[in-house]
Amino acid sequence: MLNVFKTKLSAATIVLIPACIGINYLGKLIASVLKLPLWLDSIGTCIGGCLGGPIIGAICGALNNLIYGLTTGDNITLIYALTSLGIGLVVGILARLGFMETFPKSLICAVGGGLAAVVISTPLNILFWGGTTGNVWGDALFTLTQAQGMSVAFGSFLDELVVDVPDKLLTVVIVYLLLKGAPQKLTSLYDVNAEVERLD
Amino acid sequence: MSDFSLYVNKGTWLNKMHPYTKLLYILAAICIPVIGGKLWLFPVMILCSICLLACGRTLRRALPLVAFSFTLIIVIFLIQGLFNHANETILFSIGILTFYKEGLLYATRIGLNILNMLLSFAVFVLTTSPMELVDELEKSGFSPKFGYIINSVFQIIPQMMKSKDTIMDAQRSRGMETEGKLWVRVKALFPMISPVVMSSLVNTRERAIALEVRGFGRKNKKTFLYERPKHKGDRAIGVFLVLMIIAVTVWRIVSCL
Numbered sequence: 001m002l003n004v005f006k007t008k009l010s011a012a013t014i015v016l017i018p019a020c021i022g023i024n025y026l027g028k029l030i031a032s033v034l035k036l037p038l039w040l041d042s043i044g045t046c047i048g049g050c051l052g053g054p055i056i057g058a059i060c061g062a063l064n065n066l067i068y069g070l071t072t073g074d075n076i077t078l079i080y081a082l083t084s085l086g087i088g089l090v091v092g093i094l095a096r097l098g099f100m101e102t103f104p105k106s107l108i109c110a111v112g113g114g115l116a117a118v119v120i121s122t123p124l125n126i127l128f129w130g131g132t133t134g135n136v137w138g139d140a141l142f143t144l145t146q147a148q149g150m151s152v153a154f155g156s157f158l159d160e161l162v163v164d165v166p167d168k169l170l171t172v173v174i175v176y177l178l179l180k181g182a183p184q185k186l187t188s189l190y191d192v193n194a195e196v197e198r199l200d
Numbered sequence: 201m202s203d204f205s206l207y208v209n210k211g212t213w214l215n216k217m218h219p220y221t222k223l224l225y226i227l228a229a230i231c232i233p234v235i236g237g238k239l240w241l242f243p244v245m246i247l248c249s250i251c252l253l254a255c256g257r258t259l260r261r262a263l264p265l266v267a268f269s270f271t272l273i274i275v276i277f278l279i280q281g282l283f284n285h286a287n288e289t290i291l292f293s294i295g296i297l298t299f300y301k302e303g304l305l306y307a308t309r310i311g312l313n314i315l316n317m318l319l320s321f322a323v324f325v326l327t328t329s330p331m332e333l334v335d336e337l338e339k340s341g342f343s344p345k346f347g348y349i350i351n352s353v354f355q356i357i358p359q360m361m362k363s364k365d366t367i368m369d370a371q372r373s374r375g376m377e378t379e380g381k382l383w384v385r386v387k388a389l390f391p392m393i394s395p396v397v398m399s400s401l402v403n404t405r406e407r408a409i410a411l412e413v414r415g416f417g418r419k420n421k422k423t424f425l426y427e428r429p430k431h432k433g434d435r436a437i438g439v440f441l442v443l444m445i446i447a448v449t450v451w452r453i454v455s456c457l
Contacts, residue, residue, distance in 0.1 A: 011416050012408040014345050018352040019404045022360045023397050029364070030392055034378060034385040043397070067353055069321070071205045071330050076269070076314075078321075129272065130280055130310050139275055146283035174390065178397055186405055 003192075004096045007055040012189045016052055020044030020060040021067060027171075037137060038167045042087050046113065046175040049092030050100050051190040057088030079128060083120045090116040091172070100176060110172035114165035121160050122153070131156035138163040205354065206261065207329050214256035214327040218434045219336050221441075222324045225252075228441040229320035233313070236448045242312035249319035258326040265322050266315065273311040280307035330354060335424065344422050360400055367395045 007013070023044030031040040045064060049057025061084030069078025091113045094100070099109040125131055131152045132139050138159040145155035179187070188194060209215055214222075229249060233241035253259045284303030291301045331351065338347045371391050372378065378388045 009345075010408070011411045012404065014349060014416075015352075015404045015408045015411065017349050018356050019400050021353050022356040022400060025357055026360050026364060026396055027393065029361075030389065033368075034388055034392075036382075036385060036389070040389075043393070047397070047401070063349065067330075067350060070333070071207075071325060071354075076272075128310070128313070130276055130306065132272070132275055132279060139279070143279055143283065146279060149285075152285065170389075174393060177390070178394055178401075181394070182398065182401060186401060189405060189408070 004093055005054055006192045007053050008190070008192050013052045013056055016048060016190070017056065017060050017063065020048040021064045023047060024060075024064050025068070037135070038163075038170060039135075040167065040171060040174075042084060042113075042117075042168070043171050043174055045084055045088045046091045046171055047178070049088045049090075050095040050175060050179055051187065052092070053096060053192065054089045054092030057092035058085045059088070061085045061088035079124055080121065082124065083117050086116040086120045087113050087168070100179065103176065106172055106176040107169065110169045111165060113172060114161075114168035117164040117168060118157065118160045121164065122157050125156050125160060126152060131159065133159050133163060135159075135163045205330050206325055207327070208258070208261070209329070210257045210327075212256050212327070213431070213433070214252065214323070216429070216431050217327075217437075218431060219324075219328050219333045221434045221438050222328055224438055224441050226320045226324055228445055230317055231445050232448050233316060235445070235452055237452060239309060239312070241448075242309075242316050245316050246312065246319055249316070249323055252323045253319065253326070256323070256327045258322070261326055262319065262322040265318055269314055269318055273307075273314060276310055277304065277307045280304065280310075332428070335426065335428070338422070339424065345416075348416075356400070360396060363399060364392075364396050368392060 021044055024041050025044075027043040028039060028041040031038055042061070045057060045061040048060035052060075062081045065077050065081035065084050069081070091109060094109040094112050099105045099112070121133070125133055131142055131146075133142075133156075141162055142155045142159035145158060146152070229245045233245055250259070253262050280303040281299040282297060282303065284300065284306055286302040286306070287300035289301040291299050291304060293299065331354075334347045334350050338344055368378070371388075376388055376391055377384050378392075379385070
């Protein structure tokens with residue numbers, strides 16, 4: 001049986017984690033250079049989840065936010081370590097179940113990752129900021145729902161939904177295209193079910 | 201060390217403190233007002249953090265961190281002041297906008313909480329070298345693999361930034377547009393991101409081989425290059441912080457009874 005959580009802790013996976021954290025940072029940077037209204041800060045986490053499996057994805061996500069929180073002083077990021085962990089875990093599980101094999105399936109994987117982010121972020125948003133996310137479009141929607149008299153939880157859920165799901169869709173599409181183009185000598189490093197054949 | 205980390209060694213006593221003591225300070229600064237439940241505890245802790253930042257001569261470097269959070273705080277004030285569900289008592293109105301007391305009070309609490317957290321983290325972040333933190337974590341039993349991951353993030357990011365700049369220039373010289381309408385910018389995303397990501401993924405392969413050749417996976421005990429001098433105040437301050445958290449907890453329980 002295919003074990004979803006099987007993880008190889010070889011030097012290759014250990015090296016993958018900092019690379020993924022770097023990619024996360026780069027994604028965020030490029031999104032801000034191009035002034036895109038999305039975060040794109042989980043490309044690395046998704047790559048980690050797809051290549052290394054759910055456990056590596058989760059470690060990438062959590063460490064990513066912990067490192068940035070503790071070095072750049074951006075402790076707003078720190079709180080969302082849980083969200084990143086969830087994204088890495090869900091995308092990793094779905095990738096292992098074969099949801100990154102074709103393009104339409106990868107979209108399901110993206111929605112899964114996006115929903116994981118929404119479900120984990122919403123309580124954190126309500127707890128720490130009273131429901132806002134800091135994204136202009138999402139917060140405008142939140143204000144609208146509050147003015148209509150809807151509950152804070154529902155407003156905050158919508159706020160997070162309209163931001164996170166498109167963000168993760170674009171992220172996973174990028175990851176899908178990248179991994180399709182990746183050379184096999186790279187992807188085979190992370191194949192947990194690979195058998196090493198000895199010639200002697 | 202890159203300029204990616206905000207740490208600067210100013211040689212003050214805060215730089216010499218053990219990273220764990222400063223982490224404990226963060227815990228205390230966040231827990232005391234939340235457990236105590238009184239609004240005045242937030243300004244007290246904020247003042248405390250500001251004093252510490254001044255002692256560490258990093259007050260000016262903390263300003264951009266705080267300034268960044270102000271937009272968030274202003275949005276919270278607007279939304280809660282205007283639309284909070286508990287709103288009943290009108291405080292004042294500007295034109296057609298009416299601000300309510302309950303919402304503003306709630307927003308004040310959240311705003312102070314954000315400021316408090318930011319400043320207490322700034323005390324840690326601006327005075328602690330990430331390398332030192334990793335070293336101390338390894339000494340107290342974390343796996344050296346974990347240490348490697350964190351240290352190599354700090355080496356990888358400046359490298360990736362450099363290759364990002366090169367690739368951006370190269371793509372622009374081929375006629376890629378990075379400014380203009382949203383769709384133009386979205387189209388520029390993939391040609392920019394894919395070469396950097398791909399090259400850094402391919403690099404991991406070589407890095408992994410290099411590490412394995414040098415015995416990275418060996419299980420024997422690792423030694424440390426740097427010995428850090430002990431600071432006398434660490435123990436006293438640590439005990440004091442823990443006592444403060446316990447005192448506040450007891451006080452809250454007693455006042456609830």
